Amino acid sequence: MIANYHTHTWRCNHAEDTEREYVEAAVARGIKTLGFADHAPYFFDGDYYSGFRMKREQYRDYADTLKALRQEYADKIDIFIGAEMEYYPKYFAKTLDFMNEIGLDYIIMGQHYMDHTESWHAYKETEDEMVLARYVDVVLEGAGTGAYTYIAHPDHINFRGDEKIWHKHMFRLCQALKEMDVPVEMNLLGFFDGRHYPRKDFLAIVKEAGTHVVLGCDAHSKQQMGNVQIAQEAMKWLGDIGIVPQKQIPLRKPVILR
Numbered sequence: 001m002i003a004n005y006h007t008h009t010w011r012c013n014h015a016e017d018t019e020r021e022y023v024e025a026a027v028a029r030g031i032k033t034l035g036f037a038d039h040a041p042y043f044f045d046g047d048y049y050s051g052f053r054m055k056r057e058q059y060r061d062y063a064d065t066l067k068a069l070r071q072e073y074a075d076k077i078d079i080f081i082g083a084e085m086e087y088y089p090k091y092f093a094k095t096l097d098f099m100n101e102i103g104l105d106y107i108i109m110g111q112h113y114m115d116h117t118e119s120w121h122a123y124k125e126t127e128d129e130m131v132l133a134r135y136v137d138v139v140l141e142g143a144g145t146g147a148y149t150y151i152a153h154p155d156h157i158n159f160r161g162d163e164k165i166w167h168k169h170m171f172r173l174c175q176a177l178k179e180m181d182v183p184v185e186m187n188l189l190g191f192f193d194g195r196h197y198p199r200k201d202f203l204a205i206v207k208e209a210g211t212h213v214v215l216g217c218d219a220h221s222k223q224q225m226g227n228v229q230i231a232q233e234a235m236k237w238l239g240d241i242g243i244v245p246q247k248q249i250p251l252r253k254p255v256i257l258r
């Protein structure tokens with residue numbers, strides 16, 4: 001791996017290690033392009049405050065810390081300031097504006113919930129086509145804004161129903177993403193942990209649709225940064241399916257174009 005765009009930090013309350021520790025781990029493992037995509041703060045209504053994202057008050061320090069490290073490590077590695085962000089249409093523009101004002105190079109979509117109430121986690125097993133269809137619709141609507149650089153773990157949606165229905169909606173997703181030129185991630189954290197994603201039957205659909213693929217460490221600790229053995233096993237998995245992942249991808253400006 002020479003690039004990783006999916007790195008968390010201690011700031012989100014469920015990951016460990018400082019920005020500097022991740023940078024040093026990445027340099028040690030030969031990564032040349034390092035994107036931080038910690039869980040974005042979000043502007044919700046009322047008193048709901050997410051416990052698994054950085055707080056809004058922390059964003060400036062996050063960006064400033066990365067800007068300083070970018071200078072300091074300039075001869076060793078390229079560092080980018082990003083965020084992993086759900087697509088919640090109601091709050092999306094306001095939250096993006098806030099981060100762009102301070103400093104933001106790109107965002108990736110990590111859609112863990114069905115909507116902004118965050119009462120319905122997508123990893124909950126379902127056989128309901130309506131749920132799968134809705135998830136795909138939300139991801140496509142978000143990708144359609146033009147703001148997202150890639151889609152993290154699109155197979156987070158834990159559909160366990162009919163194979164044909166899975167194929168129908170995931171092919172629709174992959175085809176549209178290909179047309180928009182938005183890559184999908186093979187998530188190495190899920191791979192390492194033996195989670196329900198990445199799914200081989202999803203990646204087969206990705207291959208069929210011709211959507212671009214990128215490996216993402218989704219590092220929540222410095223040990224998960226650029227782990228060579230994991231990356232090799234993942235490459236073998238992809239090789240069996242016939243997928244060659246992109247080594248590096250262009251970053252999209254995180255602004256709403258459409």
Ligand SMILES: [Zn+2]
Nearest residue numbers: 008014039220
């Ligand atoms: Zn996380």
Ligand SMILES: [Zn+2]
Nearest residue numbers: 006084110218
């Ligand atoms: Zn993540």
